[in-house]
Amino acid sequence: MNKAQERAFEQFVAQAGDGLLRLATLLTSDRGLGEDAYQETLHRLAGRWPRVDNPGAYSRKILHNVVIDQARKQQRGPAEVHLVDAHDDGDPRGLDRHAAAEIRPVLLDALGALTPQQRAIVVLRYFDDRSEQETAGLLGVSAGTVKSTASRAMARLRQQPALLSVISEDDERKVRYA
Amino acid sequence: MPDLDEDVLRHLMVRATADLAAPPAAASRAIRRERRHRVQTRVTAVAGTAAAAGVAAGVLVATAGSSHPVSGTGPVAAGGSTIQLTAAQRTLFGLSAAAAATPRPAGRYVVMTEQTTSNGDSASEAGGETTVIDTLTGGGVTYQDISLAHAGGTPAPPGTLTFPKGTSPTSAQLDATTTVPAALRQLLLKQAEGQIAQAEQMELQKWQLEEKELGKTLPKPKQPQETDDNLVFSQATTWLWTPNLSPQLRSALYKALAAIPGVTVKTGAADSSGRPATEISRHDTTSGATVETFEDPATGVTLETSDVGPGSALSEDLYKKISYTSTLPGDPYKK
Numbered sequence: 272m273n274k275a276q277e278r279a280f281e282q283f284v285a286q287a288g289d290g291l292l293r294l295a296t297l298l299t300s301d302r303g304l305g306e307d308a309y310q311e312t313l314h315r316l317a318g319r320w321p322r323v324d325n326p327g328a329y330s331r332k333i334l335h336n337v338v339i340d341q342a343r344k345q346q347r348g349p350a351e352v353h354l355v356d357a358h359d360d361g362d363p364r365g366l367d368r369h370a371a372a373e374i375r376p377v378l379l380d381a382l383g384a385l386t387p388q389q390r391a392i393v394v395l396r397y398f399d400d401r402s403e404q405e406t407a408g409l410l411g412v413s414a415g416t417v418k419s420t421a422s423r424a425m426a427r428l429r430q431q432p433a434l435l436s437v438i439s440e441d442d443e444r445k446v447r448y449a
Numbered sequence: 450m451p452d453l454d455e456d457v458l459r460h461l462m463v464r465a466t467a468d469l470a471a472p473p474a475a476a477s478r479a480i481r482r483e484r485r486h487r488v489q490t491r492v493t494a495v496a497g498t499a500a501a502a503g504v505a506a507g508v509l510v511a512t513a514g515s516s517h518p519v520s521g522t523g524p525v526a527a528g529g530s531t532i533q534l535t536a537a538q539r540t541l542f543g544l545s546a547a548a549a550a551t552p553r554p555a556g557r558y559v560v561m562t563e564q565t566t567s568n569g570d571s572a573s574e575a576g577g578e579t580t581v582i583d584t585l586t587g588g589g590v591t592y593q594d595i596s597l598a599h600a601g602g603t604p605a606p607p608g609t610l611t612f613p614k615g616t617s618p619t620s621a622q623l624d625a626t627t628t629v630p631a632a633l634r635q636l637l638l639k640q641a642e643g644q645i646a647q648a649e650q651m652e653l654q655k656w657q658l659e660e661k662e663l664g665k666t667l668p669k670p671k672q673p674q675e676t677d678d679n680l681v682f683s684q685a686t687t688w689l690w691t692p693n694l695s696p697q698l699r700s701a702l703y704k705a706l707a708a709i710p711g712v713t714v715k716t717g718a719a720d721s722s723g724r725p726a727t728e729i730s731r732h733d734t735t736s737g738a739t740v741e742t743f744e745d746p747a748t749g750v751t752l753e754t755s756d757v758g759p760g761s762a763l764s765e766d767l768y769k770k771i772s773y774t775s776t777l778p779g780d781p782y783k784k
Contacts, residue, residue: 277480284475310475317479371469434453434461438457
């Protein structure tokens with residue numbers, strides 16, 4: 272990367288970094304792993320930056336690969352106990368930190384109960400607002416697979432009482448009348 | 450009981466992560482890691498994704514200027530003995546004979562999976578990166594790049610891959626290359642000098658651009674003077690990394706290496722994946738780095754190459770698998 276490319280890279284990260292970190296946290300269903308995946312994604316993106324046409328889509332594709340690599344590594348290595356979420360009081364910079372601290376561990380647990388592909392599909396579809404076609408392109412599967420997997424994942428999430436218990440009337444009301 | 454539908458889930462995900470902010474230093478950390486990797490990584494003639502000439506010479510220039518002793522060893526010789534000069538030359542001639550006796554496999558496309566590491570960090574994706582070289586046109590494509598390039602769209606189906614031209618030498622070009630060791634040395638030297646001139650030109654342009662952007666005078670970049678032997682060794686080992694060399698050319702490259710002073714050969718070594726190997730290395734006094742290359746003693750084919758830089762910084766390129774095929778292979782990322 273030359274200086275101008277480095278500046279463009281920094282600018283992209285400044286704009287898209289928070290979103291990517293949040294996406295990474297949901298895709299890994301773990302705050303610590305999400306931060307690792309985010310940093311690794313930036314590193315791989317930096318390596319390919321001069322050849323990147325669409326950094327938004329490109330970074331999501333890399334992130335997905337990183338998350339898969341992480342999952343494989345975890346399967347090979349000894350089980351790790353992550354304490355971060357147990358003591359996750361939310362980031363004090365956040366406006367909604369009490370809500371985040373209450374919802375996040377429950378939501379990440381619920382997402383963690385999905386298969387990696389189910390998780391990737393619900394997160395890309397409903398958090399990242401990717402269309403079925405875009406999600407299919409990012410994950411290298413068919414649009415039909417995206418649709419059926421999303422439906423199975425939603426059914427599984429609905430079976431998680433802890434997740435249902437954190438849905439407030441506020442969530443429902445805001446969504447219904449948005 | 451509250452109902453969980455897609456909209457409610459979206460709202461929950463947004464609320465659950467709304468307080469997460471990316472650390473401000475993440476981008477600069479990624480840039481630093483990338484710079485470090487770029488300096489350390491040895492660029493191969495077959496790297497289908499890089500403008501090999503410019504980058505390779507850039508590495509030569511960028512790592513030069515230090516004379517620290519090398520403390521790292523890279524992949525360790527497994528109980529092998531160190532042989533100097535004459536014995537080293539004998540081993541190199543042995544590799545030359547093995548290479549001459551190993552026919553080039555049939556098949557237009559070379560499919561190779563490489564694992565690149567830099568200071569123990571995986572620089573390529575886990576499981577390695579797979580590159581297809583079209584030996585007829587010299588084009589090369591790395592699957593992981595295709596997969597990424599199509600992010601957000603539909604992945605390219607097999608058979609529609611487009612190869613950028615001129616990134617790798619074609620088999621015809623390689624076959625037309627001299628196999629007389631002395632003439633080959635001159636060719637390698639000329640090629641290396643051309644690459645350095647190109648890299649110097651790029652450095653100069655970058656320097657001019659930075660001066661313009663910053664609006665102040667910056668010191669002109671200094672270019673270290675490489676010795677002919679440094680250049681020929683570096684170039685010859687880079688060529689050896691090329692999979693579609695003819696047996697005669699691979700054989701001649703070993704003979705050219707045998708004529709370079711300071712080359713160390715270890716027999717009974719192993720590459721970082723444990724495969725038996727003959728290790729060829731040379732300390733570059735200009736850059737302070739040691740280039741190590743690990744060859745299959747039975748065929749003369751390169752298994753791995755590594756650079757041990759000053760301060761024992763290490764980068765490795767390991768060939769995990771090379772195969773040849775007549776039909777364009779499909780994209781393993783496509784499910």
